[in-house]
Amino acid sequence: MAANVFKIIVNQSRKKTFYMNLGVPDTLDGRFELIVLHTFLVVRCLKDTKYKKNFGRDIMTKLFDDFDLSLRELGVGDMGMGKKIKVMADSFYGRCKAYEEGLKLGDNELQGAITRNIYGGDIDKKVALVIVNYVKSEAKYLENLSFEEINYGKFNFREIKI
Numbered sequence: 229m230a231a232n233v234f235k236i237i238v239n240q241s242r243k244k245t246f247y248m249n250l251g252v253p254d255t256l257d258g259r260f261e262l263i264v265l266h267t268f269l270v271v272r273c274l275k276d277t278k279y280k281k282n283f284g285r286d287i288m289t290k291l292f293d294d295f296d297l298s299l300r301e302l303g304v305g306d307m308g309m310g311k312k313i314k315v316m317a318d319s320f321y322g323r324c325k326a327y328e329e330g331l332k333l334g335d336n337e338l339q340g341a342i343t344r345n346i347y348g349g350d351i352d353k354k355v356a357l358v359i360v361n362y363v364k365s366e367a368k369y370l371e372n373l374s375f376e377e378i379n380y381g382k383f384n385f386r387e388i389k390i
Contacts, residue, residue, distance in 0.1 A: 230286035232381035234294070237266040237287075240385040249390055250355050252346055260316075261323075261346045265363070266385065267291050268324045273370050273378060280375060292317065331367055335360050362388045 241262035247254040252262060267287065274284035323345050330338030339360050343351045346359070366385055370378070377383050 229379055229381065230283060230290050233270060233287055233378065234267075234290035236381055236384060237270060237291075238263060238294070241266050243388075245388050245390070250358060250388070251352070253348075258346070260319075263291065263294075264320050264323050265327065265346070267320075268327050269363070269366050269370055269385075270378065272324070272328060272367070273373070274375075283379060288320075291320070327363070331364065335364075338363060358388065358390055 241259065246252040246262055247258065252258045271284040271287055274280040274287075323341070326341035326345065327338070330341040339351075339356045342359050342363070343349060343356060351359075369386065370383070373383055
């Protein structure tokens with residue numbers, strides 16, 4: 229079931245709108261950032277019971293398995309894999325914390341986290357507003373789904389309104 233949810237996350241993260249209309253770099257880093265963002269949006273809804281937390285961990289396991297596979301495809305060997313995955317894990321958890329704080333503290337904080345992480349510090353104000361509104365909207369949408377809808381992958385992220 230976590231594999232199905234992760235597939236939904238990856239499919240949304242690959243939508244051309246992010247890259248063509250919103251200027252997310254169509255690079256390994258840009259794709260990493262969008263997968264992290266969408267994984268965060270789903271996993272943050274899975275915290276209030278042990279069963280939900282475990283399912284969230286299963287989704288994150290799929291995420292890190294995907295990172296491992298991608299690194300291997302890029303030629304990273306076993307000797308360097310642990311260090312690279314640790315850096316990616318630290319990045320994932322740091323971004324999750326920044327996005328969660330941004331959702332709690334307001335648009336400026338969320339925009340700052342998005343600007344730093346996804347855009348490397350440089351973003352057009354109109355684009356920033358679109359992304360901030362998208363993240364807030366998707367967070368609220370996912371929060372209102374039942375656990376069964378998430379667990380069985382019976383949801384889709386919505387299209388970004390530009």
